[in-house]
Amino acid sequence: MLSLADVEAARDRIADAVRRTPLLYSFSFSEMTGADVHLKLETFQRTGAFKLRGATNRIATLSEAEREAGVVTASAGNHAQGVALAATRAGVDSKIVMPEHAPISKIEATERYGGEAVLHGADYDEAQARAHEIEREEGRTYVHAFDDETVMAGQGTIGLEVVEDCPEVDTVVVPVGGGGLIAGIATAVKAIDPEIRVVGVQVEGAASLPQSFETGEIHELDAVNTIADGIATRKVGEKPFAVIKERVDEVVTVTDEETAVALTYLLERSKTLVEGAGAVPLAAVLFEAFDYDDGETIVPALCGGNIDTNQLTTVLVRGLVETGRYLKIRTVLRDRPGALDDLVEIISERRANIYAIQHDRTSRDVAMDEADVEIDIETRGHDHIDELLSALREAGYEVEVLA
Template sequence: MLSVDDVLAARDRVAETARHTPLDYSHTFSSMTGADVHLKLELFQRTGAFKIRGATNRIATLSEAERAAGVVTASAGNHAQGVALAATRAGVDSKIVMPEHAPISKVKATRNYGGEVVLAGQDYDEAAERAHEIEREEDRTYIHAFDDETVMAGQGTVGLEIYEDLPGVETVVVPIGGGGLISGIATALKGKDPEIRVVGVQAEGAASVPESLERGERVVRDEVRTIADGIATRTVGEKTFEIIEERVDEVVTVDDSEIAVALTTLLERSKIMVEGAGAVALAAVLEERFDYAEDETIVPALCGGNIDLNTLTNVIVRGLVETGRYIKIRTVLTDHPGALEHLVSVLSAQEVNIYAIEHDRTSRDVAMDDAEVELDLETRGPDHVEAVLAALREEGYPVEVLV
């Protein structure tokens, strides 16, 4: 099984390519949680995610024949970029299979790093099937995104950096997709100090590990649905599951709403932009998904910052909705002069900012002398939302909350 010595050896191989990323004390999140929170800013890594570490370590171990034949892999995006850049820097040809609906920004970045992109399948697992076909057809070496000890060892260098930069660390919180990152980090940390707690986090829509641990065998989900596309796998690897069973202390889950809140809070309060997978560790801390003591030294790993701008827009809106900062409502007005003005005056009295109004006289859902109105409103929190809705209903407006 993977050892801390493997991770130490990997550090020497990846040193010229992978950056030693910052570990930043957060006043904001320490104050919010009561813990001593330090953020591992792996989003500042080359390619915007930790995957360059494992890819570089694996490619460094290729034989001359394997280098000449080239490599192939499957990825939702971050591993794709890591393999593309690591292969290009090593002078190795790379072919990357990505799901058909992979974020455009990640597809473009992978191509810019020198990888040939093939789009195939609806998710990572289907993309991996096509990648293995290419492996056989073209005699390329398959670079697994997570279930490879050399890849895990490369990812484990994140854990070495945390331990060396913060010797008093008590708990490290790590996202889990296929399990390569947490396997490497847990191996590094437990090898240095077995008392350090390692907590894994999955998105609820892609959570296979809690049930797998309960059953004592890997569970494969039928589908995955989450905004955290970087960890959207149906199951963990065979090798990574063994390490998770042995070296990870606890695995918890967070839902997409909680991920969105963590992401938007990071953006607003810390000026840090992460992708969904990069926010899950912090979300678990903020939502207290595991027990921790006051002043406990906790490091959430912010593992990636490659978020598609269209996705970012949707996630920000979701985060604002969850925190009571944005609401979309529908109501009905009597269709006569001044009716809309009166509605606006009620909202104005509640100090609501109106983003948009859609006024529809033709809706079949209302009487012929009525009009349907949808409004996008900026609010100041959950209490303000309740006050606004109460004021509207007091004035006789039927109100339906849309988001």
């Protein structure tokens, strides 16, 4: 099984290629939770995610014949970029199979780093199947995203940095997709201090590990559905799972909505952009997916920041909705002069700010002497929303909340 010596050897191999990323105390999140929260900002890694560590370590161990034949892998995006950059730096040809719906930004980044992107399949597992076909057809070495001890050792170097930079750490919180990251981190921190708690987090729409962890056997999902595309795998790998069973203390889940809130807070409070998978560990802390004590030193590992710009807009709106700072309503007005002014006056009196108004006199859903109105409103929290909706309904408006 993976050992501390493997992780330490990986650190030596990759030292010139990867960054030692910051670990910073967060006053905001410590105040919000009562814990002593330090953020491991792997978002500042080259390629924007932790995957470069494992990919660099794996490619460094290739034989000369393997280097000549090139490598192939499958990835939803971050491992793709890590392998592409690591291979290019080492003078090795790389071919990367990505799901057809992978974010455009990640596809383009993979190609900029020198990899050949091949789009195939609906998700990671289908992309992986095609990558193995290429492995056999072209004689390339397959660089697994997580089910490889050399890759796991590379990811585990994060654990070494966490303990060195925050020796008082009590709990490390790690996102889990295939399991390579948490297996590597758990190996490192538990070898240094067995009392450090390691908590794994998955999103409900891709949560294969809780059942696997409970039964001791790998459980595979039929499909996955989550905004956290970086951890959207149907099951954990066999090699990581062997480590997880022995060295991970607890596995919990969060929702996409909780993840969106954490992502929004990270932008606002820490000025840090993360992808869905990167926000998952903080979401587990903010929404108390596991128990912790006041003053407990917790390190959420923010594993990546490569979020597609289009998805970012959607996630931020969802985060604002969940925190009560965005409201979209629909109502019907009499089609007469001043009707819209009367409605807007009630909203402005409650100090709510209107983003947009859609006023439709031709809608088939209303009578001919009525107008259908949708309004996007900036609000200041759930209590403010309740106050505004009550005022509108007391004034006789039938209000439908759309978001």
